[in-house]
Amino acid sequence: MQDCLDDLVLALSAEKNRGKVADYIPQLAHVDPNQFGIAVCTPEGQMYSAGQADTLFSIQSISKVFTLTMALGKLGDGIWTHVGREPSGDPFNSIVQLEHESGKPRNPFINAGAIAVVDAIMMGHEPKETLAEILNFVRFIANDTSICFDHAVAASEMAHRDRNASLAHFMKAFGRLRHDVDKVLGTYFHQCSIAMSCEQLARAGLFLVSDGVNETTGIRVVSAQRARRINSLMMMCGHYDGSGEFAYRVGLPGKSGVGGGILAIAPGKGSIAVWSPGLDVLGNSYLGTRALERFVQHTGWSVFGH
Ligand SMILES: NC(=O)CC[C@H](N)C(=O)O
Known part of the structure; x- marks a missing residue:
């Protein structure tokens, strides 16, 4: 897993097109677009990360x-x-x-x-x-x-x-x-x-990975049925008018924010948070989406398999 994330960061650092930072919120317009972080947390709480995974960013709509x-x-x-x-x-x-x-x-x-x-x-x-x-x-x-x-x-x-x-x-x-x-x-x-890092965000998503329970704390946050329903909503609506494209490329429940973060849930496997501030025309992280696309190709973690 760590090698996979290191390879991802290396491959994406060469990417010239990074999208455009949200500037309709002036405070976000100052953010350096050349940043990228990814964190993956397993149900048991094992954290893997690469790039700027502990830098705080504005979670925006992920909230x-x-x-x-x-x-x-x-x-x-x-x-x-x-x-x-x-x-x-x-x-x-x-x-x-x-x-x-x-x-x-x-x-x-x-x-x-x-x-x-x-x-x-x-x-x-x-x-x-x-x-x-x-x-x-x-x-x-x-x-x-x-x-x-x-x-x-x-x-x-x-x-x-x-x-x-x-x-x-x-x-x-x-x-x-x-x-x-x-x-x-x-x-x-x-x-x-709310400002969070990829690592913090990946942890926050854990209850959606394990049927409503955060296995690292043993605490049930929501029922299994509710976790499934929240994941369904993320899959269908989490990227607005780009939700179909995200499902096509990544095939995971995901929620984006105009701060450039995306939280994606691989049920039973792990919680993944990526951050790259540049956005595509629909307001979803450009490199973040591509990173997740490569990640699922490599791991087979999409809910639809490889
Ligand atoms: N897509 C987003 O992240 C939008 C959230 C932002 N706070 C807004 O209201 O415009």
Whole structure:
């Protein structure tokens, strides 16, 4: 495994095309695109990594997997009255379906869906309380209390929130959000700003590898059925309108973020986190996707085999 990751880093360092760093969040525009990290954690907690696997980056939309998990814990199937579970085939920040579908987002991983999920888990609480809960949950699943928000990234998104604010106000107009739009957005932007390394992220994914149990701590995070369902959603919706392409190339449940990270789950085999800040036109990590494609070719870890 270690040789496989070292070879990957070597092969990808020669790659000239690295995509483009997200610049609609000014704080992310400063990130050096020539960085790459990968970490693989086995169900028993054995960690293999290469490149900049302990450098912190903004997990952005990968956080949507964690808030969905929390929402399912709090509301159970009730969450599906707030958000759907079908692929959207549209960009992550698209507004078009909301009008046709009376303000109900297609799935929890597009921005509108994640905003609806965070509104649902706020349940009358102040943003501070919800944020403490989100951070505690991420620290718990990653078994790492050092994980924090990056307040500069959250503030940068809040200052440039027009697009997400449009989605939120549109949903609110349909009676879909219970809380004040700016409070929901502030919470959402902080959740997206969580800074983690590939190694921390790979650990956080372990409960999805082993039927809902983090085998390294022995703690059941969700039921086996729930883990399977979250993985299904990641496979179908985790890369927005690039989900089909990701399934074609990689064949694993995966969730991307505009910080350039991808968390991929190989059920029963391991949790894989990659990071390369340059994005393709759909907002998914360019080199990260290619790294995972090579990784599954080498290991046969795709859920569809070699
Ligand atoms: N795809 C993403 O990672 C998007 C998350 C980002 N915080 C946004 O709302 O635009």
